[in-house]
Amino acid sequence: MERLHEIALKLIPEGFVQCSYISIHCRQHGSLRVRVDLEPSGEHPCPLCGVLCSAVLLGHGITKGLSPAFDVVCTPTQEAARIWASHNRNSKQ
Numbered sequence: 001m002e003r004l005h006e007i008a009l010k011l012i013p014e015g016f017v018q019c020s021y022i023s024i025h026c027r028q029h030g031s032l033r034v035r036v037d038l039e040p041s042g043e044h045p046c047p048l049c050g051v052l053c054s055a056v057l058l059g060h061g062i063t064k065g066l067s068p069a070f071d072v073v074c075t076p077t078q079e080a081a082r083i084w085a086s087h088n089r090n091s092k093q
Ligand SMILES: [Zn+2]
Pocket: 026, 027, 028, 029, 046, 047, 048, 049, 050, 051
């Protein structure tokens, strides 16, 4: 983390800033990976609907993009399919 901070300080003149990457789970939108400016306190609003969701810190980085940015990692339908497949796999053993 200290090394990352040193690199970030050198890149400030270039327009880069430090950021954190978190994972949140929204009941409506599924699992999302979100880039935020500050380290979350355990909860973070879903960028799509604004509902407060539990957040897990994935790591820190340096970005030139505007925060927050996000990726939908897994939709609720995909999660349901994964759980169903896992349940069927486990019940056959
Ligand atoms: Zn949402």
